[in-house]
Amino acid sequence: MDFTLSDDHKALRDSAHVFLDKEVDLGPLLKPGATVADVDYAGLWKKIVDMGWPGMVVPEVYGGLGLDYVDLIMVVGEMGRTLAPAPLFGALAGVWSVLAAGSEAQKTQLLGGVVGGNLSLALAIADADGGYEAPGRGVSAEAAPGGYRLTGSKSFVVDAASADKIIVAAVLDGERRYFVVDRTASGLEVELVAWRDITREVATVRLDKVPAELLSGSAEDAWPFVRDRLYLVLAAESAAGAHAALDQAVEYAKQRVAFGRPIGAFQAIKHQLAEIAGQGECANVAVQYAAWALSEGDPRASLAVAMAQSYNSEAYRDATHRNIQVFGAIGFTWEMKNHLFYKRARCNAELLGAPASQREQVIQILEREAA
Amino acid sequence: MDFNFPAEDDPRRQDVRRWFEANPSPTYKQIAQRGFSAANWPAPWGIGADAEMMLIIEEEFARAGIRQPSAFNPIAVNQCGQSLLTWGTEAQRQELLPPALACEHKWCMLFSEPSGGSDVGGLRTQARRVGDHYIVNGQKIWNSSADEADIGVLIARTDNSVPKHQGLSQFIIDMKSPGITVRGIEDMTGEEHEYCEVFFEDVRVPADRLLGKEGDGWRITMEQLQTERQSMTKPGAVWGAGPTARELVNGLIQTGKIRQPLVRDEAARLYIEGELLRLLSLRNLSNKINGKPAGIEGNIGKMMASPHGQRMTDLAKRTQGVAGMVKDKDVLPLPAKEYGRFTDWDYAYWFSPATTLGVGTQEILKNTVAERVLGLPRDSDPSARMPFNQTTAPRAAA
Numbered sequence: 001m002d003f004t005l006s007d008d009h010k011a012l013r014d015s016a017h018v019f020l021d022k023e024v025d026l027g028p029l030l031k032p033g034a035t036v037a038d039v040d041y042a043g044l045w046k047k048i049v050d051m052g053w054p055g056m057v058v059p060e061v062y063g064g065l066g067l068d069y070v071d072l073i074m075v076v077g078e079m080g081r082t083l084a085p086a087p088l089f090g091a092l093a094g095v096w097s098v099l100a101a102g103s104e105a106q107k108t109q110l111l112g113g114v115v116g117g118n119l120s121l122a123l124a125i126a127d128a129d130g131g132y133e134a135p136g137r138g139v140s141a142e143a144a145p146g147g148y149r150l151t152g153s154k155s156f157v158v159d160a161a162s163a164d165k166i167i168v169a170a171v172l173d174g175e176r177r178y179f180v181v182d183r184t185a186s187g188l189e190v191e192l193v194a195w196r197d198i199t200r201e202v203a204t205v206r207l208d209k210v211p212a213e214l215l216s217g218s219a220e221d222a223w224p225f226v227r228d229r230l231y232l233v234l235a236a237e238s239a240a241g242a243h244a245a246l247d248q249a250v251e252y253a254k255q256r257v258a259f260g261r262p263i264g265a266f267q268a269i270k271h272q273l274a275e276i277a278g279q280g281e282c283a284n285v286a287v288q289y290a291a292w293a294l295s296e297g298d299p300r301a302s303l304a305v306a307m308a309q310s311y312n313s314e315a316y317r318d319a320t321h322r323n324i325q326v327f328g329a330i331g332f333t334w335e336m337k338n339h340l341f342y343k344r345a346r347c348n349a350e351l352l353g354a355p356a357s358q359r360e361q362v363i364q365i366l367e368r369e370a371a
Numbered sequence: 372m373d374f375n376f377p378a379e380d381d382p383r384r385q386d387v388r389r390w391f392e393a394n395p396s397p398t399y400k401q402i403a404q405r406g407f408s409a410a411n412w413p414a415p416w417g418i419g420a421d422a423e424m425m426l427i428i429e430e431e432f433a434r435a436g437i438r439q440p441s442a443f444n445p446i447a448v449n450q451c452g453q454s455l456l457t458w459g460t461e462a463q464r465q466e467l468l469p470p471a472l473a474c475e476h477k478w479c480m481l482f483s484e485p486s487g488g489s490d491v492g493g494l495r496t497q498a499r500r501v502g503d504h505y506i507v508n509g510q511k512i513w514n515s516s517a518d519e520a521d522i523g524v525l526i527a528r529t530d531n532s533v534p535k536h537q538g539l540s541q542f543i544i545d546m547k548s549p550g551i552t553v554r555g556i557e558d559m560t561g562e563e564h565e566y567c568e569v570f571f572e573d574v575r576v577p578a579d580r581l582l583g584k585e586g587d588g589w590r591i592t593m594e595q596l597q598t599e600r601q602s603m604t605k606p607g608a609v610w611g612a613g614p615t616a617r618e619l620v621n622g623l624i625q626t627g628k629i630r631q632p633l634v635r636d637e638a639a640r641l642y643i644e645g646e647l648l649r650l651l652s653l654r655n656l657s658n659k660i661n662g663k664p665a666g667i668e669g670n671i672g673k674m675m676a677s678p679h680g681q682r683m684t685d686l687a688k689r690t691q692g693v694a695g696m697v698k699d700k701d702v703l704p705l706p707a708k709e710y711g712r713f714t715d716w717d718y719a720y721w722f723s724p725a726t727t728l729g730v731g732t733q734e735i736l737k738n739t740v741a742e743r744v745l746g747l748p749r750d751s752d753p754s755a756r757m758p759f760n761q762t763t764a765p766r767a768a769a
Contacts, residue, residue: 001373001376001653001657002373003653004372246745262747262748265748265750267738270737271738271741274737275674277671277740277744278675278740281675285651286650293374307643307647311643311644356636360635360636363620367624367629370621
């Protein structure tokens, strides 16, 4: 039993920390009315690709680094801490989808492209109502000469606009299967939505008879596999983001003077920040335990990631809301960073289903264990 | 990083298990002689067990169905006895520790006073040196097990001409000394006395029962409170004891109450909190394995664990509806397990308001976390720097 991070983990986190502190500039987003288009999504991504991060979770047999999930949260945590605007979420979702549903040849080809830095991926699976239930309703597939054609639309697709290829979940003969389409294919339209978290690109993807290649491995359990890993990604972002929001609020409370004292001397402020610190500690162990459980293939891994995603979503929301309250009215303005964290927190909590839906998963797992 | 517990075939575990198999109903004296009472203490008292070995021993005690000395005699074995290793004399150790670890002497803590529990530093009980004795006068309150204790760990003021935290000293006293009166407190649960109040009237304490030097009392007491709070991070309903959220959810599943949508969501929340508190307390253990000292993070643990316990017992009680307002211990089914004093949800529920009061109120813990962990400015205490005898406000007339 050892809950501490190894020196390798810390070194990875520290290098990501230094890199992102240098490269991430949220300044352009702090102009009122700014959108994700105002930030250099592609430019930062190029540098991240040079760091080799897209290949982090690609197994070595496909040319990747084959790092484990504890390694992954070192980097993802730093991305979350800095709100780094870059399509890592889409890349990871794509990689895991290919790993879960692709044939050997497809894995070799697609993951090789990701590792080589000349292929960006995204995953289109949610329907317009935000649901992820199989088989889904949004897109249907039909056989066509030389492959398939997809028609319909998918919603809340993260990083579709910057992807070279999009993995699309579509219904084929009543079952959910996974297909690969070119983002530039004719009949495919990517429309950015006015996603409240302007550090992340989210789009609706519309398809009209778009030529597609079927991922021909087994599609069974592909989504739970991908979803569990994406829970980990969001939970890691949330834990780190909550700590960033706490740190900023503590710093501000030490400096801001009112009634002749730093406002952090007042118990009304102290007690609220202490509460956030407690939730932050729990969020940290939640995500570390979940990362370890996934890495080990532990039987409780699905439980661990659902717990982490649910708890950390709410801890992040509480921390960022409290952060705005401690800053006072200035924290409510667009030109401050506070709202960016708050919006990330809220969007992370809803993106893969609300925290209550993960709690339902937790109870269902416990009911099965008790049966 | 490794969240695995020591395995079933771990040779250290096998060793402990074999001893319990050879001694199926050991006395606490035998347990102490084997070094399992306070296993983390160095020989000859313990076996110098590291945190992982402590976990093994805890699990093997539970497996053997034996209440651990640290649960039966917690003040001696967990909170205070250890202070004798660092602050005590050899004579004190030889006299006091063997009967303590054998649970022949039960210990109690004598810290809080009617005039202040959170502000322990402002306590008023006096210990005046007269020849080879101290003469103690004053009153303590909220003392667990004082009515059955043989030994009391007393903090009293030996010098009121210095600021309040500097004039305190700690004594290990005989509770049977003439002049000590112990009265049980009728707390709101109406159960048998958990707490007592203790009155001192010209009690003679031999000078060789002073722990450390005069004036060391505050530091020693703070060490003991940190140790106590850290042990309270565990996810049990009452300060780490009693049923946990795992038992809560199992009880709700068994009774079918888990199918009610609001109960379901709340139970899931509590289960998650409980698991995270379990991980936090294991992390404290893991830090100990790695040689990190017991730090103030114990305050965070207790700050999170006490309200968690309150929410748990509250949900358990609410599932009974109006029937739960009748004195009735049958709340939810509980598997057979060592729960310490809190063997049912009903008692744990009616006791639960105490959990954010005892061992540091929730407000004091939040101050400590804010000031010591987050580094926010200290609360001003106008009395902290002036001689104590110039600060004492007159007692309000009763």
